[in-house]
Amino acid sequence: ExxxxxxxxxxxxxxxxxxxxxxxxxxxxxxxxxxxxxxxxxxxxxxxxxxxxxxxxxxxxxxxxxxxxxxxxxxxxxxxxxxxxxxxxxxxxxxxxxxxxxxxxxxxxxxxxxxxxxxxxQKFDMDQLIIQMQQVYTEHGITTCQEGATTADQLAMFAGFAKKGLLKMDVVSYPMHGEDVDKMLADYAEFDSRDYTGHLRIGGLKMSSTAPAGPHRVDDRALRARRRGRGLLRLRHDLRR
CATH class of the missing domain: 3.10.310.70 (Diaminopimelate Epimerase; Chain A, domain 1)
Incomplete structure (x- = not known):
């Protein structure tokens, strides 16, 4: 940069x-x-x-x-x-x-x-890399970050960091719709909470679409989110402007 x-x-x-x-x-x-x-x-x-x-x-x-x-x-x-x-x-x-x-x-x-x-x-020592990356953030006064399109592999990695006590910042994960999000939420249920576990929590799901989503699909996702006690934010982008 x-x-x-x-x-x-x-x-x-x-x-x-x-x-x-x-x-x-x-x-x-x-x-x-x-x-x-x-x-x-x-x-x-x-x-x-x-x-x-x-x-x-x-x-x-x-x-x-x-x-x-x-x-x-x-x-x-x-x-x-x-x-x-x-x-x-x-x-x-x-x-x-x-x-x-x-x-x-x-x-x-x-x-x-x-x-x-x-x-x-890519050949990284991920444990060492996450420690170094957090140092950069915290040196600039940033104590919370988010992964806005988390894959299953990435969530497994973050959960591993949390369980090993390597996370010093609070990390909010948003699993990417299109992955097997139900399995991700089940496999990492301990992090699917409003509270952090080992400085990690799942904050919601990331959804994106290049075309309008049908009402039944949206209603199903919304209902499941509400059952989990999650709020909903709807953003509408009119790309014709």
Missing amino acids: NCKSFDEIVETMKAFAELNHIGADSVIMGVSYDQNSLAEGRHPNRHVLDQVSTEIPVVAIHASSHMLVANTRLLELTGITAETADPEGGRYGREADGVTPDGYCEEPNAMWPVFGQVQPR
Whole structure:
């Protein structure tokens, strides 16, 4: 997020890769870029990230977490080609010919295939990482955070942190609708509470849709939430404006 130009992004990611001895079986990842803060005033593309590496997968994730950019190697591993159609609710950036992917992926349905290649390549000591991340937050006076689209694997990870006493901040989890949320709530019932257990609790469910949800579906989710003593917040976005 501190980079102010494409050149700085390339230099920073190359330095990170060299410092951490990242090889072709891993991935180089940058987070929180904002095109509005870059001198170029636009998103980077695969050609920019190819300057970091053409052999190692490289990904830069937007500050909003709703967009990312992949280098050519990562696009190849993911199988995103000129023949790949835009997914429902998502979009792939294209080059001047209108078909060749430029590495830009917008919204979760376009991003998940990339993450499917990135996540198995990540090599972290997660216990040490969560301790270090919390230090950054607390040094800035932040004592509560949330994971707004929690997967089953992520909830298992957070529950593990809580049970090992590694959470010093309060963490609120919102399991993502589309996962097996009923199983998640059953497996981690001790955290499905208004109170924190080991600094972790489930605060509700994350739902998103690119089309109107039918009344029966909404009513069923609302009823189940009410039975759990949860309030409801309805947000309506008119995308036609």
